[in-house]
Amino acid sequence: MSGGRVLEFALLGHPVSHSLSPAIHRAAFEALGVEARYRAVDVTAEELEAAMRRMGRCGGGNVTLPHKRRAAALLDGASTRVRVTGACNCFWFEGERGLVGDNTDVAGFLQAARDLVGKDWPVGRVLLLGAGGAAAAVMAACLEAGVGSVDVLNRTAEHGRSMASRVGGPGATVRVLEGPQSAGEPRGPGATPVALALPEAGPADCYDLVVNATRLGLEASDPLPLALEGVGGAAILDLVYAPNETRWVHEARARDLRAADGLGMLVEQAAASLACWLGVEPPRRIMLEAAAHAAGRAT
Numbered sequence: 041m042s043g044g045r046v047l048e049f050a051l052l053g054h055p056v057s058h059s060l061s062p063a064i065h066r067a068a069f070e071a072l073g074v075e076a077r078y079r080a081v082d083v084t085a086e087e088l089e090a091a092m093r094r095m096g097r098c099g100g101g102n103v104t105l106p107h108k109r110r111a112a113a114l115l116d117g118a119s120t121r122v123r124v125t126g127a128c129n130c131f132w133f134e135g136e137r138g139l140v141g142d143n144t145d146v147a148g149f150l151q152a153a154r155d156l157v158g159k160d161w162p163v164g165r166v167l168l169l170g171a172g173g174a175a176a177a178v179m180a181a182c183l184e185a186g187v188g189s190v191d192v193l194n195r196t197a198e199h200g201r202s203m204a205s206r207v208g209g210p211g212a213t214v215r216v217l218e219g220p221q222s223a224g225e226p227r228g229p230g231a232t233p234v235a236l237a238l239p240e241a242g243p244a245d246c247y248d249l250v251v252n253a254t255r256l257g258l259e260a261s262d263p264l265p266l267a268l269e270g271v272g273g274a275a276i277l278d279l280v281y282a283p284n285e286t287r288w289v290h291e292a293r294a295r296d297l298r299a300a301d302g303l304g305m306l307v308e309q310a311a312a313s314l315a316c317w318l319g320v321e322p323p324r325r326i327m328l329e330a331a332a333h334a335a336g337r338a339t
């Protein structure tokens with residue numbers, strides 16, 4: 041596979057210094073006995089294509105914010121999941137096909153959802169909070185898996201509508217809800233965090249799974265993405281992760297709801313990336329331990 045040379049992988053993004061990916065992949069390479077390096081490289085949008093082509097020839101890599109959409113447009117061969125989501129987070133070189141890529145956030149979410157709800161997957165009704173890149177991967181995964189319906193609730197309803205029409209496609213069972221937070225002017229990244237709320241006459245208490253794919257929870261001062269009173273017995277999947285559990289996950293568990301944070305999905309997207317690059321069975325337990333350690337989690 042490597043012909044005796046040391047393979048080189050990189051995470052390309054801006055910023056990247058906080059990422060857990062190097063720790064996860066290095067632990068995996070060591071466990072597999074693969075001679076490979078993985079480093080985080082801060083690149084601008086202008087530098088992305090050259091970096092992907094250079095790294096792709098040496099082994100491959102991952103792409104993170106803010107470059108996932110641009111990376112999708114630079115590929116010579118895109119997977120169906122890249123085409124559906126419009127985003128690429130994993131790339132490598134493949135002979136005649138050239139620079140190819142996948143969106144392994146989709147596989148990461150699918151496994152995290154299965155781990156959380158077990159035999160109930162695919163569930164009937166999903167409430168998806170958010171409309172950014174992560175939310176697009178979650179929506180694509182839900183529709184691919186055959187979830188009954190997906191309701192989208194986002195701070196900016198227009199972003200929810202545009203994601204639903206892009207990813208959902210005709211005939212998909214997707215609805216965009218307009219909660220009280222949807223009123224008023226669109227807010228930018230620096231605006232005061234806004235907790236989401238279901239429409240008053242809306243369908244509370246009827247979801248099987250609620251997913252937080254917003255940035256709410258990244259800061260300790262953030263409000264909960266959505267108050268849990270209205271969600272009945274739904275399972276809670278928070279894509280955000282924290283050294284121990286996020287506040288939303290903590291509150292969900294206090295209500296005896298099944299809940300998980302985003303560390304499992306992060307590890308599963310890394311495992312799926314490893315399978316793309318090397319065609320091997322990823323050492324998931326070791327990768328999860330490395331992620332938990334790097335996140336500062338008490339084990």
Ligand code: NAP
Pocket residue numbers: 105145148169170171172173174175194195196199200227228229231232233234235252253254255256258279280281302303305306307309
């Ligand atoms: P993104 O494309 O920037 O999308 C951000 C989302 O958060 C949008 O829906 C945005 O709403 C919402 N948002 C941002 N600021 C907000 C605020 N102050 N109040 C309410 N909503 C706000 O980011 P992304 O890549 O989708 O990532 C979203 C989250 O998922 C991040 O926390 C990221 O760390 C996490 N994530 C986790 C994994 C994993 O493997 N666990 C993978 C990918 C992402 P508007 O449309 O109104 O701006």
